[in-house]
Amino acid sequence: MLEISKRTLINTILVPLLILAYIKLYALTNLLAKLQYSLPLRYNNECSEDDIFTITTQIQEIKSWSNNEGLAANWHHSHRQLFTDKVYVINLPHRKDRRRYMNDLFNTLEVDYELVQAVPANSIPSKIPGLSTTANNSTAAMTLPELACLHSHISVLQDIQSKNHSLAAIFEDDVDLDYRIKAWVHKALASIPKKIKWDLLFLGNFHSRAGDYDPTNHTFPELRPAVPIQGTHAYVVNGHKSAQKLLGFLYKAEASLDLELDYLNTYGDITALTLFPPKAIQVRGPENLSDIYPDNHLKPDHYDLGNSSTKNLMDRIKRCYIKFP
Numbered sequence: 001m002l003e004i005s006k007r008t009l010i011n012t013i014l015v016p017l018l019i020l021a022y023i024k025l026y027a028l029t030n031l032l033a034k035l036q037y038s039l040p041l042r043y044n045n046e047c048s049e050d051d052i053f054t055i056t057t058q059i060q061e062i063k064s065w066s067n068n069e070g071l072a073a074n075w076h077h078s079h080r081q082l083f084t085d086k087v088y089v090i091n092l093p094h095r096k097d098r099r100r101y102m103n104d105l106f107n108t109l110e111v112d113y114e115l116v117q118a119v120p121a122n123s124i125p126s127k128i129p130g131l132s133t134t135a136n137n138s139t140a141a142m143t144l145p146e147l148a149c150l151h152s153h154i155s156v157l158q159d160i161q162s163k164n165h166s167l168a169a170i171f172e173d174d175v176d177l178d179y180r181i182k183a184w185v186h187k188a189l190a191s192i193p194k195k196i197k198w199d200l201l202f203l204g205n206f207h208s209r210a211g212d213y214d215p216t217n218h219t220f221p222e223l224r225p226a227v228p229i230q231g232t233h234a235y236v237v238n239g240h241k242s243a244q245k246l247l248g249f250l251y252k253a254e255a256s257l258d259l260e261l262d263y264l265n266t267y268g269d270i271t272a273l274t275l276f277p278p279k280a281i282q283v284r285g286p287e288n289l290s291d292i293y294p295d296n297h298l299k300p301d302h303y304d305l306g307n308s309s310t311k312n313l314m315d316r317i318k319r320c321y322i323k324f325p
């Protein structure tokens, strides 16, 4: 008698209750997911369940990196600045579209940055402080847009030096990043062996052959020597000492920034590392021409970011939310 009533109890009350609880929990999870941004979702079919799932999980991951005080404590640097003292974004005044894009990107990734006005190629100052090549005597080895680009990076390096920063990250405004870029930077910085006196850590180079070289630290195989240095769209400078050292060489530069850096790195004047496969790529296409190489319609990189902030996250957010957060 007791046996039967126990089974009846389970079948008639407990099981339906469990099913109901499961359904409620599922609905609640979904609701929470949708409220994540507390901004209205688009009421159309463009936004799929997969979009919502991807947005919420990735945003949660980014937030957990942003809220992890323990990680930054070891560094005396802020995780909101990519474990550096400072994040710079170089942007040409007339590229409002890219300024907006970088703002969306770094707001999404929870990274604070300082905007630096790039030097337009058509108004390079006649004499750049320190630099020996001028718009007057720039040779075929360095076009005016390349000289302008060099000037912009030099002015950031000068800022790093004068402000005595101990680590700084520099981005150009046409970059797409792996959405876990904080994790990558943190891991890379923590993995550089103490005996390596490094100057630059690239978050990605294009046409990189770094994969042919041994990892710099086998426990973090994505960290490799930067060979060759191509593309200065995303890199970390090892503080004011490296900035000063780089400036000493770059003031005498007669070729483009990445050619110069690659030359210095090849001959051991500086030490550059990179993440491979790249975690930062340049955004290029027929509609996104380079300001420096406007004739180059080709995508300069054959790598795709598996977890692109733009394609995997921001494009979905734009599809799903009426207002971009």
Ligand SMILES: *[C@@H]1O[C@H](CO)[C@@H](O)[C@H](O)[C@H]1NC(C)=O
Binding pocket: 126, 127, 134, 136
């Ligand atoms: C550049 O050229 C102009 C005209 O030839 C000259 O007046 C100017 O002094 C030059 N500037 C430098 C930095 O050499």
Ligand SMILES: *[C@@H]1O[C@H](CO)[C@@H](O)[C@H](O)[C@H]1NC(C)=O
Binding pocket: 132, 133, 134, 137, 254
């Ligand atoms: C360019 O001209 C400046 C003087 O204005 C000179 O100091 C420098 O060496 C020249 N650079 C090259 C590459 O010829």
Ligand SMILES: *[C@@H]1O[C@H](CO)[C@@H](O)[C@H](O)[C@H]1NC(C)=O
Binding pocket: 164, 166
């Ligand atoms: C620069 O920073 C270092 C620590 O990173 C400090 O020891 C040094 O005194 C600072 N120098 C100046 C000029 O602020």
Ligand SMILES: *[C@@H]1O[C@H](CO)[C@@H](O)[C@H](O)[C@H]1NC(C)=O
Binding pocket: 187, 190, 191, 192, 193, 194, 217, 218, 219, 220
């Ligand atoms: C290699 O990287 C790990 C973290 O990824 C770090 O704990 C270790 O100290 C590094 N090895 C060397 C030799 O620095």
Ligand SMILES: *[C@@H]1O[C@H](CO)[C@@H](O)[C@H](O)[C@H]1NC(C)=O
Binding pocket: 097, 098, 101, 173, 174, 175, 283, 287, 288
């Ligand atoms: C790239 O081009 C597309 C289409 O023209 C545009 O919507 C997007 O904003 C561009 N991205 C950047 C980073 O310039």
Ligand SMILES: *[C@@H]1O[C@H](CO)[C@@H](O)[C@H](O)[C@H]1NC(C)=O
Binding pocket: 305, 306, 307
């Ligand atoms: C993308 O991210 C997920 C989860 O963080 C990871 O498991 C996967 O390996 C990543 N894919 C690529 C291509 O990096």
